[in-house]
Amino acid sequence: MRAGEELWGYVSLHLCGVDRRAVLARVAVAETQRRRGLATLLLDAALASAPGYDWSTAAFDADDPVLRSLRATLDLAEPVTLGIPGYCSHMRRANGDHDWL
Numbered sequence: 001m002r003a004g005e006e007l008w009g010y011v012s013l014h015l016c017g018v019d020r021r022a023v024l025a026r027v028a029v030a031e032t033q034r035r036r037g038l039a040t041l042l043l044d045a046a047l048a049s050a051p052g053y054d055w056s057t058a059a060f061d062a063d064d065p066v067l068r069s070l071r072a073t074l075d076l077a078e079p080v081t082l083g084i085p086g087y088c089s090h091m092r093r094a095n096g097d098h099d100w101l
Helices: 038-048 065-073 089-094
Strands: 009-016 021-029 054-057
Touching (some): 021 038
């Protein structure tokens, strides 16, 4: 998400159309743009990009005050398993992880 040349926020995903899995890797919003609903907008757009997928998130620091504040305001449209990424073998292979073999 940009405003002119300024990056306000982004979301990073791992998606697998074969196994219909999605892992939310990261959500970031510039400190100057926080508390405006941008993270929620980014998350809603991410979830809408893969409806019906099995959603999870990467591991995160549950004690991070910014993250706790965001989680307190979220009402996600899709169920999401928090903190335990559900990477499938296709995602692992694409990331160069061959330990799953």
